[in-house]
Amino acid sequence: MLDAWPALPLFLGALLAAVTRGQLRATVMIAAPLLGAYGVFQLEPGTTTQFELLGYALTPVRVDSLSILFGYLFHLAALIGVVYALHVKDPLQDVAALAYAGSAVGAVFAGDLLTLFVYWELLAVTSAILVFARRTELALSAGMRYLVIQVGSGVLLLAGAILYAVNTGSLAFDHIGLDAPGGWLIFLAFGIKSAFPMLHGWLTDAYPEATPTGTVFLSAFTTKVAIYSLARGFAGTELLVYIGALMTCFPIFYAVIENDLRRVLAYSLINQLGFMVVGIGIGTELALNGAVAHAFNDVIFKGLLMMSMGAVLHVTGEMRGSELGGLYKKMPRTTILCMVGAASISAFPLFSGFVSKSMVVSAAIQEGHPIVWLMLLFASAGVFHHAGIKIPFFAFFAHESKHVANAHEPPTNMLIAMTMAAVLCIGVGSFPGLLYGLLPYDTGYSPYDVSHVLAQLQLLAFSALAFTWLKLAHIYPPELKSVNLDAEWLYRRVLPEAVRRLLAKLAPFDRALRQLGKSMVQRALLGLARHHGEYGVLAQTWPTGSMVTWVAALLGLSLLLYYL
């Protein structure tokens, strides 16, 4: 039963969560991902479920090492997220979260493009609910923009899939490549969900507006399904190396000046996705392993960072760096857990980011991409700077904010979820064999040699030194209450403004045209009134006498003409 549909437990859990309350619902919420993970454990690589629809072979479930790895990952993320959200008494969020996780699991086991499309759109709808569930005006409008873009990505995927199926006679979701019919459309669809540069606006726009617990789910699934899809369909596409390198670099500039700390993490999410995209673009076994392993680790450590910020938001109701600070005094456990996440994302040796990121960076230099390698190093230093130092520093240290007085540790379930993630971060970082055993290829790679560890420690220590110096010398830009214009500015501001301007430009013509029409009608009315009105020439009654006079005149005239 479970091997016929690995996403079943999560969808079933979502249904049950809708009709249960209290303790029972909590049990359902925890049981669903556990049962699902057990289902993945039972799966045999190489098995597929197939049936035929309108002459096309559909494969709703295809099991191989790549899908199994993501299957485990998504159940793990769902479990951590569920524990983190146990205190929330909002059935809408619970149902949406489980259905969202189920859609992600369904997508990574999808063996054909049509099935993938169905889950792709389900991901869009269920995740948008987690944004709407914040129930503020801001969240509502951000959620609508998010939904339009996500559904649009699905439409591109469907269009690409149709072109692909018509021209190749198959819907199978294997390597596609840019040269395949419809390849570019599918690439673009994956690119939107992977937050390619300029297509990333939805992520930094909507994720920070979701509920404190919702953002934890959001950061885990959508983008990782996209990374999985890129790895499956476009591995070795060189364009991805450059797109990915750009993705690692540009968001960190925004992250440095951004005030909303969850938005800083959203930018840092794009930066981490960049490393994965580079790995997929390089396409060697080492690089692909690195990309997939980094996706795995990112879900856990980004989840941990999102959870720690969610805890701060839950306790203080504030997420702006300019308004926070000093919370380590009242939230020491959260502070330490946050710093474990920060160390992991910064790729400190013995923490999880190190064992996966180093694979991608090594692959970049081995495959002869020195510029990309330098960009990745720059981004590695930058990650430590904005996610590793800035997040914990401005939330928990910096100055003493007004929130310190009333702050306290978050609910126990939040702390437990964060501890689970922190243990995984250190576990995977210290014993990378645990994760490497699940990877699609066996490359015999070992991250722990003197060269790697020393190089990484030097890079990190001097990044920290730079931060310290800039901060002590008062060069570091202060956190300011502000927003920064980014890609979404184009459709939030430029486009509406352009339409408004265009209408304003057209308005005089429009007015003149309507004026002309009105005056013509007016003139016609006046003309009619003049001739047919009360004293109009044509409305007069003619006396018989004048008629006779005119007849006599005409007759006289014709007589005269006759004689001439």
Place this chain on the structure above:
Amino acid sequence: MSADEKKYLFDNPRNVRRVVRGLLIACVVLVGLDLVLHRHVAHPWEGVFGFYAFYGFVACVLLVLLAKEMRKVVMRDEDYYQRNDGQDGAGDRAGQEEDGHA
């Protein structure tokens, strides 16, 4: 707020100085190790003494300085979008903004 008498770790400036001094020592030791330990080199620049240390420091300083300049171009007031949403007739948002408490 001052009713709370408890002294916390970084209320004492000496502890802050200790952290900074610890970092400085770590930096010196790590660069020093470059002299003692041999790193494998895949790219000629990697072999330069203290390459990673130098690159990490310069990268972060450049990052911050460029980001500071970027602020002049992209930074707007906090309610920038809300004001415009209101102008565009998408409903009068500015008046009824909630703070988004959890």
